[in-house]
Amino acid sequence: MTTLVTPTGRFLGQWPSNSPEWYAARAHRIGGSDIAAIVRLSKWQSRYALWCEKTGLVEPDPPNSQQSRGHFLEPGVANWFAYQHPDVEVVEAGTWTHVDPERDWQLANPDRLLVRDGQVVAGLEIKTDVDGRDWGKPGTDEIPLYYLTQVRWYMDVLGLDEWWVAVLGSHLEFSEYVIHPDIDDTLYLRDAAEEFLRSIAWDEMPTIDGHDATYRTVRKLHPLINSGEKFALPDDLAAEVLPALAEEKSAKEAAQKARAKLLAAMGNASHAYWDEEPVARRQAKGEGTPYLVVEKNLPAIPELLGAAA
Incomplete structure (x- = not known):
């Protein structure tokens, strides 16, 4: 050889x-x-x-x-x-x-x-x-x-x-x-x-996208769940991710990107809220990597639609 x-x-x-x-x-x-x-x-x-x-x-x-x-x-x-x-x-x-x-x-x-x-x-x-x-x-x-x-x-x-x-x-x-x-x-x-x-x-991390590998990576970046720690979504993040999560079935890649961005922002927090309303929670099966569970009834945010512009 x-x-x-x-x-x-x-x-x-x-x-x-x-x-x-x-x-x-x-x-x-x-x-x-x-x-x-x-x-x-x-x-x-x-x-x-x-x-x-x-x-x-x-x-x-x-x-x-x-x-x-x-x-x-x-x-x-x-x-x-x-x-x-x-x-x-x-x-x-x-x-x-x-x-x-x-x-x-x-x-x-x-x-x-x-x-x-x-x-x-x-x-x-x-x-x-x-x-x-x-x-x-x-x-x-x-x-x-x-x-x-x-x-x-x-x-x-x-x-x-x-x-x-x-x-x-x-x-x-x-x-x-x-x-x-x-x-x-x-x-x-x-x-x-x-x-x-x-x-x-230069330590310039790429932006989060809707690829499945990105979502898996964000899960691995935050392996812990701090029970009871709440993450309050800023208005601009809420305006970006909540509409995509609400339309997950029709726009899967956009929803996956929203999931990854929300996971990254939450860090080790167990729950995410916007305006005191529940948005999502992080769970794990046994010793597995935490994943995101989106609440079924997401808060309506028509007043925030321009916040992400």
Whole structure:
């Protein structure tokens, strides 16, 4: 493994996913899944949640069932691709950074590398997707933006001009796609990553959004419940979150953002009130992370509708 060379990559090592060594290599660097969160394209991670993880405020979430499924099926998809492409050797990749010391913060943890005559000629990313709605015609570069961002990042780190994506999709059908560099995308991603790293250095926390990962992160930031402590919502926060919470069924993302903002404002308080009327309470199941329970009958606030302007 250590004899492999890529045009701009520096090999760090090969460790199991989610191992202590794997996390240590990623701690202060930006990887392929990270960059998708930074540019707000990740369905798994939010910019806010990633910032809190990189600064050590919270621990990363464990892999969910869909991510675990992909991990277990990965060898089979790799074998299928190797069968389809006998002209290349499909090898495990390990973890890499950019060879330029000033860009050591760029990390790549590809699924596989493709080797021909002892030379790395391309990369391979392996996916499983039972939905398949965002995939275009096989053989093209029409893949979901989240995965395209990840692949373009890896290409920039390793300096490779070709990257394949092998997919096990719905009805257990195999497909493959091929991606080539795009300089505009590459520079955009690099700039976004550097801006994100500056926000960490300057302690500028991203704004709360409606991503599920943001809500989970805010829950982890306040693991205690001070029984009996009441939080009085300021008028501007009440004007922002109460209408969204009241329309939760029709505007779920806005409601999730409101929940996260309210949780963050409450801190460790057990109850939230506005104008002495109950709004929400924080609860926990056993030793679990506290979550927000919104009261069924929220106070009407027509007089506050302009407060958030």
